[in-house]
Structure formats: structure tokens, C-alpha cells
Amino acid sequence: MTTVTARIDDRPDNWWKTAVVYQVYPRSFSDSNGDGVGDIPGITQRLDYLHELGVDVIWLSPVYTSPQDDNGYDISNYQDIDPGFGTLADLDALISGLHERGMALVMDLVVNHTSDEHPWFEESRDPDSPKRDWYWWRPPRPGFQAGTPGAEPTNWESAFSGSAWQFDERSGEYYLHLFTRKQPDLNWENQEVRAAVFKMMRWWVARGVDGFRMDVINFISKPPELIDGVVPAGKRYAPAFELVANGPKMHDYLNEMYREVLVGQNLLTVGEMPGVSVDQARLYTDPARRELNMVFTFEHVGLDQVEGGTKFDLAELPLPVLKANLAHWQTGLAEVGWNSLYWNNHDQPRAVSRFGDDSEEHRVSSAKTLGTVLHLLKGTPYVYQGEELGMTNTYFTEIGQYRDVEALNYHADALSLGLEADAVLRSLSVKSRDNARTPMQWDDTSQAGFTAGLPWLTVNPNYGVINAVAAVADPGSVFHHYRELIALRHQNPAVVHGVFQLLLPEHEQVFAYTRTLEGTTLLVLANCSSSPVQVDTAALPNLTDALVLLATHRGAEGLSLAPWESRILQLA
Numbered sequence: 001m002t003t004v005t006a007r008i009d010d011r012p013d014n015w016w017k018t019a020v021v022y023q024v025y026p027r028s029f030s031d032s033n034g035d036g037v038g039d040i041p042g043i044t045q046r047l048d049y050l051h052e053l054g055v056d057v058i059w060l061s062p063v064y065t066s067p068q069d070d071n072g073y074d075i076s077n078y079q080d081i082d083p084g085f086g087t088l089a090d091l092d093a094l095i096s097g098l099h100e101r102g103m104a105l106v107m108d109l110v111v112n113h114t115s116d117e118h119p120w121f122e123e124s125r126d127p128d129s130p131k132r133d134w135y136w137w138r139p140p141r142p143g144f145q146a147g148t149p150g151a152e153p154t155n156w157e158s159a160f161s162g163s164a165w166q167f168d169e170r171s172g173e174y175y176l177h178l179f180t181r182k183q184p185d186l187n188w189e190n191q192e193v194r195a196a197v198f199k200m201m202r203w204w205v206a207r208g209v210d211g212f213r214m215d216v217i218n219f220i221s222k223p224p225e226l227i228d229g230v231v232p233a234g235k236r237y238a239p240a241f242e243l244v245a246n247g248p249k250m251h252d253y254l255n256e257m258y259r260e261v262l263v264g265q266n267l268l269t270v271g272e273m274p275g276v277s278v279d280q281a282r283l284y285t286d287p288a289r290r291e292l293n294m295v296f297t298f299e300h301v302g303l304d305q306v307e308g309g310t311k312f313d314l315a316e317l318p319l320p321v322l323k324a325n326l327a328h329w330q331t332g333l334a335e336v337g338w339n340s341l342y343w344n345n346h347d348q349p350r351a352v353s354r355f356g357d358d359s360e361e362h363r364v365s366s367a368k369t370l371g372t373v374l375h376l377l378k379g380t381p382y383v384y385q386g387e388e389l390g391m392t393n394t395y396f397t398e399i400g401q402y403r404d405v406e407a408l409n410y411h412a413d414a415l416s417l418g419l420e421a422d423a424v425l426r427s428l429s430v431k432s433r434d435n436a437r438t439p440m441q442w443d444d445t446s447q448a449g450f451t452a453g454l455p456w457l458t459v460n461p462n463y464g465v466i467n468a469v470a471a472v473a474d475p476g477s478v479f480h481h482y483r484e485l486i487a488l489r490h491q492n493p494a495v496v497h498g499v500f501q502l503l504l505p506e507h508e509q510v511f512a513y514t515r516t517l518e519g520t521t522l523l524v525l526a527n528c529s530s531s532p533v534q535v536d537t538a539a540l541p542n543l544t545d546a547l548v549l550l551a552t553h554r555g556a557e558g559l560s561l562a563p564w565e566s567r568i569l570q571l572a
């Protein structure tokens with residue numbers, strides 16, 4: 001099986017189906033100049049580590065010029081690098097460093113919105129500007145005094161609390177922002193906006209970039225009428241995501257992007273799509289439709305929250321419910337389209353804390369087993385920085401420890417709605433995005449080797465035990481288990497193309513499934529619980545002469561599985 005080769009035009013079609021992607025959150029990955037914030041030269045210095053892990057692609061969260069209101073997801077210049085991260089020359093060096101190692105770079109494309117400090121928006125604020133229609137400007141609601149409560153054009157809620165509309169004194173109108181007020185939504189109905197975005201994308205492709213991760217790309221087509229939504233009991237505004245996701249012109253816009261930028265370039269494209277269903281994903285990822293290679297679903301990372309609640313309303317997640325959802329996406333995209341596979345990213349809490357068991361006793365086994373059950377599914381796996389070390393949530397206890405605008409706004413909003421302060425802090429400690437954004441833990445020296453200065457966000461105190469130097473030195477580490485999982489994908493066609501079949505769907509502890517390709521059947525057997533389990537062999541394929549390809553526990557005998565023990569077997 002081939003991995004990515006240095007040059008795009010040397011790569012086979014669909015190279016991204018055998019690839020494993022590693023997400024780098026630049027602020028927290030590696031700081032080369034001691035200012036406490038990660039940077040691009042710091043990433044380049046760590047390429048040998050990533051090459052040893054075996055990943056093929058780096059997805060780099062935004063490094064463009066930005067006021068950093070949402071840690072770079074608010075861009076004020078798409079074609080330059082924020083000085084906090086380095087320069088365009090630094091990025092060129094990173095691209096060369098990756099290509100020399102046969103690896104690829106996927107940039108984060110954030111084009112549902114810009115920063116309010118982007119020149120496009122600054123021009124658009126002038127009602128007479130030719131760029132006025134590049135954003136969503138609307139007059140106050142009829143009958144209301146501009147700038148007063150209720151005068152917002154619709155009752156939509158921003159994902160980061162409050163109204164999704166900001167009043168602009170200068171022009172007496174409101175502009176739409178589905179995220180912070182410093183992230184105004186672009187108007188993709190305007191052909192000039194689309195042309196400007198496609199021109200920028202072509203500029204990056206010419207620079208050697210190998211693909212794009214597209215931020216909330218299924219929000220770019222707004223509904224024809226901007227009308228009120230339903231405000232849930234006890235809330236002030238209507239959640240906007242379901243009102244804007246997967247709008248009427250989505251496929252037109254993606255087809256146009258394909259024609260204008262992607263055709264013939266053999267790039268990796270993945271669309272981040274809150275609210276996307278399997279049926280919609282089949283349309284977005286059907287190669288015949290010339291749109292995207294794959295999408296990020298949010299269904300499995302929404303299962304442990306209260307129905308109709310926010311991500312911070314905690315609910316238990318029985319294993320059969322999680323297995324059923326993952327199986328739903330495996331079978332839904334089995335014939336047409338392609339899955340992306342992930343447990344966490346910079347917006348989600350750490351996998352081993354959320355889906356595993358981050359106790360001292362079970363952290364390593366559960367992190368390995370989570371890797372096994374995800375990486376043996378059909379699709380392209382995404383490893384989030386530190387996941388390969390079994391890095392855990394950091395469980396902040398005071399609001400002053402948080403830096404994420406989402407957490408800070410949620411905290412203020414929740415308290416203003418009368419929620420109990422301790423309960424709010426407990427929810428944040430488990431589900432906040434800052435859990436994933438604490439600095440990468442490189443070694444057991446000061447600040448985990450992340451920076452020689454003061455880190456922008458506190459380093460998780462467990463870095464003395466959980467760090468890359470210790471993991472690479474330990475053959476039994478999560479790191480080496482991930483390295484072997486990635487190698488298995490590169491070597492075994494059944495991992496890439498095998499048909500998925502869920503076994504024991506109702507089992508509360510065991511996640512078991514097969515992957516079959518021509519004469520080869522792989523069986524994944526995983527105890528996804530912190531208690532031992534005896535597996536009923538009657539419900540499994542014949543295991544006689546089965547070959548153990550990879551196991552979390554040595555001397556795996558019989559069919560009892562230790563807590564968080566998993567095995568990958570090749571059946572005879």
C-alpha cells in the first residue's frame with residue numbers, strides 16, 4: 001500500500017483514502033521563540049516526530065493574519081501569516097519539510113465568515129460601498145428602535161451566545177454573525193464573494209498546499225428568507241444552526257468551487273458540517289457529484305448531551321448508542337461517498353477523558369482501544385495532537401483559567417440565566433474546548449517542553465507522566481499503538497476497503513465488528529469498559545487459527561477481555 005508521495009501529481013487518485021491525517025492546533029503545538037504561543041517553525045522542528053508516528057497529512061488550524069478573537073478562526077488576511085505564528089517563508093519551509101518526507105499539508109479554510117477587521121468587511125460597513133452586499137446587512141425589525149432589544153432582524157442565537165446580529169451605528173443596520181460579533185458571515189449569494197474566495201484558494205494551491213479542511217462549510221448557503229426560529233423554553237434566542245445548515249445552494253456553490261479550484265488537483269477536501277445527515281453526506285461526498293472527498297459529522301459527538309440542550313448539558317452515553325451511530329455512518333457511506341473518522345479535535349474534549357477512562361489504571365489501555373476501534377473503521381482517520389499520547393482533559397476549576405471565547409461567553413450567559421455556578425463550572429471542566437487546547441506535552445521539563453516562556457494556556461499538570469519523549473521510549477505506549485494502527489492501514493487493503501459489519505450491537509461493554517475484503521476478514525474485538533468481560537463466542541465468527549494482528553494486552557488468551565483490552569484478528 002502506498003502512502004503519500006512528495007508531489008501531488010505523483011499521487012494515485014484517492015490517495016486520501018489510505019492516508020491518516022494529524023491535526024495541528026498551532027497555538028498549542030510547539031513554540032520556537034519563547035513567546036508562549038506555538039508557531040510554524042515550532043511545527044517544522046517536530047516533523048520527524050510526526051513522520052515516525054507515520055501520519056501522512058497535517059491539517060493545520062488557521063495561521064492567517066487574525067485578531068485572534070476565536071483563536072484564528074476570524075481571519076483578516078487570507079494570504080498572509082499572523083506574525084504570532086511566523087511568516088509566509090516559514091510556511092513555505094513547512095510545506096517543503098512535509099513534501100521532503102512524503103507528507104502533505106491541508107490548510108484550514110474559514111470562508112463562511114471573515115474577521116470584522118478584514119478590509120472586505122471594513123469596506124462593506126459603508127452603505128454605498130460596492131462591497132456592501134458581501135455580507136448580510138439588514139435593517140432593524142420593523143416597529144423597533146434600532147439598537148434596542150428585539151430590534152434584531154431575526155431571533156437567531158450566535159453559537160457563542162447572544163444575538164447572531166450586531167448593530168452597526170455607522171450604517172444604522174445589523175450584520176449577521178453566527179459566531180462571535182467579530183466573525184461577520186460572508187454573503188455567498190454574491191458571485192464576487194465566491195470569485196474572491198476561489199481566487200484565494202487557487203493562490204494557496206499554487207503555493208503547494210495539498211488540500212483544505214473547510215470550516216462550517218455547510219453554513220455558506222443561507223435560507224432565501226431570514227425568518228425567526230423557535231426559542232427553547234428558558235432561552236432568549238433561537239438556535240440558528242438548524243436554520244442555516246445545508247442551505248438550498250450548497251451543492252451549487254461546492255460544484256462551482258470544484259470547477260474553479262479543485263478539478264484536476266488531486267487534493268484532500270473535507271467539509272466540517274454541523275447538522276449534516278448521512279443522506280446529505282452521501283450527496284456531498286459522491287465522487288460523481290464533484291463536490292468534496294469527505295465531511296466531518298457531528299452526530300457521534302452530540303450523543304452525550306441532553307436532547308435539545310447545549311453541548312454543556314451532560315448526559316450518559318451507553319456504548320450501544322455510540323456503536324449504532326458509528327455503524328449508521330459506516331453502512332450509509334459504504335457504497336457511495338467516504339467517511340472521516342475522529343474522536344476529538346480543537347473543539348471537542350479529549351477522547352480518552354470523554355469516551356475512555358482517563359484514570360491512572362485505565363488511561364493507556366482505553367486510549368489504545370479507542371484508537372483501535374476508530375482506525376479499523378472504513379474512512380480516513382484524523383488524529384488530534386496529543387491523542388497519540390493519551391493526553392487527557394485538564395479539568396479547570398475556575399473561570400479565570402479558561403481562554404476560549406465559547407467557554408467565557410457560555411459561563412456569563414448561563415449565570416445570567418440563573419444556572420448554578422458550580423454546575424456551570426462542572427460542565428465546562430468536562431466539555432470545554434480548552435480541554436483540547438492545553439499545550440502539547442513534549443517532555444517532562446518545564447512547561448512540558450512546549451515553550452521556554454509562559455504558555456498562553458496552562459499546561460496540563462500530568463505532563464511529567466504523559467509526554468512524547470516518554471511515549472516514544474516506551475514500546476507499550478499509546479504512541480506506538482497508534483504507529484502500528486497507521487502502519488496497518490498502509491499495509492492492509494482490508495483496512496481501507498473492507499466491508500463493515502457490526503457484531504453484538506446490544507452489548508453494553510464490547511464493540512465488535514468485522515471488515516471483509518475478498519478472502520480476508522479482520523475482526524475487531526474491544527472491551528470498551530473498565531470492567532473485565534467474557535465474550536460469548538457463539539455470537540462471533542469462527543476464531544480457529546485466527547492471527548492476532550495487534551492487541552493492547554500481551555498473551556491475549558481465550559475470549560475474556562480485560563478492562564479496555566482490544567484485539568485485531570485476521571480470521572483464517
Ligand code: TEU
Nearest residue numbers: 070073110159179215216274311347406
Ligand atoms: O466550529 C464550528 C462548530 O460547530 C464548533 O465551533 C462547535 O459548534 C462549537 O465548538 C460549539 O460547540 C468551527 C471551528 O472548528 C471552531 O473552532 C470555530 O470556533 C467555529 O467554526 C467558527 O469558525
